[in-house]
Amino acid sequence: MVQFSPVSAPHSHSGNSTTHLMFWVVAALIPATLYGFALFGLSAVKVWLFCTVTAVFVEALCLLAQKRFWRGALDGSALLTGWLLAMSLPPSVPWWVAVLGSTFAIAVGKQAYGGLGQNLFNPAMLARVMLLICFPVELTLWLDPSLPAMGADGLQFSAAWLGQNYDGVSAATPLAFHSGHEWQSDWHMNGLFFGQHAGSLGETSALLVALGGLFMLWRRVITWPIPFALLAGVAVPAAISHQINPEQFLSASTHLASGGVMLAAFFIATDMVTSPASVKGQLVFGIGCGLLIWLIRCFGSYPEGVAFAVLIMNATTPLIDHYLRPTIFGSRTQLNA
Known part of the structure; x- marks a missing residue:
């Protein structure tokens, strides 16, 4: 359902819709995405496209195959x-x-379960794990960031930025290094917060x-419990x-600022x-997501x-909902269904 219009008096509607919420999330992703394009160039743009x-x-093909409105x-x-899949690659x-x-994410991760609102696992993370298992080499080759530089003749673009003759660098992300003190400098933290390192978008x-x-959070597209709990689940241990x-x-600040923790906390989980x-x-x-991320990073x-932790916790969601159901409106104690 794309739009919902209440027609009888007992209903109240906020004006939100699936489309409205989805495009607010997309809008929130735009700054980080454009910065990723600036860092990695045309190769990143191609992956996103x-x-x-x-x-x-x-998605349209799956809907047509089910004789639903494309x-x-x-x-x-x-x-x-x-x-989100592009941001994780x-x-x-x-x-x-x-x-x-993307084909796997939509056809298997979403439509195979019945479409929007029916899937058990996050489709983007399901596809990310599938690709990592099937194509480990392609999923562990990274580009060094190369922002265009201003020269005498205007902006100068590197061959890697233009997607010409670049070489992927294996295991070049900050999380691949676990050498303690060398990662605690101010330069390191600035690099993580502002993106001056190899990694996904x-x-x-x-x-x-x-x-x-x-x-x-300000637009009330999401609420605070999951982001707060996930970041705490990583930071405390x-x-x-x-x-x-x-x-x-590694320190808590390094864990929080590196990898896909922030993306998971606000956009995926x-x-x-x-x-x-x-x-x-x-x-x-x-x-649970935060603790699993830390455990996999440190001992896995x-x-x-991130992807593994989110998928594991996705599998526990029905169980969590069963035992931690909200109190029924109008009652002091939770009633059994």
């Missing part, structure tokens, strides 16, 4: 799925990887992603472990379909654990 266009196209593909949900991935990922600038999240053994464990409904459930969900085989 292939992901978003493919997602909308496959214009439902324009409600913004497919666009957002492709956009290295800017150097081949075009066919982006197309395959969603890892370019923790500051811009966080500002987009705060914008959504990271701070404790770093105090105990700073040579082995807050997906209304795959997260719990109650405030208590959202707090449990967010803490992957330097980044």
Whole structure:
């Protein structure tokens, strides 16, 4: 359903719709996305285009195959799925990887469950994990950022920025390095917050992603429990472990500013379909996501654990909703259904 119009007196409607909410999220992603384009150039633009266009196209095909109105593909949900997938991929991935990922996200991660509102797992993260398992080489090659520089003849663009003769660099993201004190300098934190390091589009600038999240909180597109709980779930164990053994464990600030933590906290874990409904459930969900991200980063085989953590907690959402249902309106205690 793209739009809802109440017709009888007992109903009250805020004016929001699926399309309205989806495009507010898209608007919040624009600053970080444009900055990623500036850092990584035409390769990043191509990945974004292939992901978003493919997602909308496959959504329309799936709706037609189900004899449903194809214009439902324009409600913004497919666009957002492709956009989030692009934000989680290295800017150097081949075009066919982006197309395959978006196709899987929509056809398997969303429509196979019945479409919008029915999927158990976040489609973008499901596709991200599938691609990582099937194409580990392509998903672990990164481009160094190369902002255009002003020269005597105007703006100067590197060959890598133009997508010409670039070489991917394996394991070049900050999370691939666990060397304690070398990562605690002011330069390091500035690089993480402002995006001067290799990574995916969603890892370019923790500051811009966080500002987009705060914008959504201000617009009431999302609520505070999941972002707060997820960030706390990462920061608390990271701070404790770093105090105990700073040579082995990264600081809380490094964990929060690196990788896809900010993107997960504000844009991925807050997906209304795959997260719990109650405030208590959202707090449990967010803490679980954050703790799993920290555990995978510190003790797992992957330097980044956002996608795995979100999918694991997505699987627990029905259980959380069952045991942490909100109190029924008009009663002092929770009633059994």
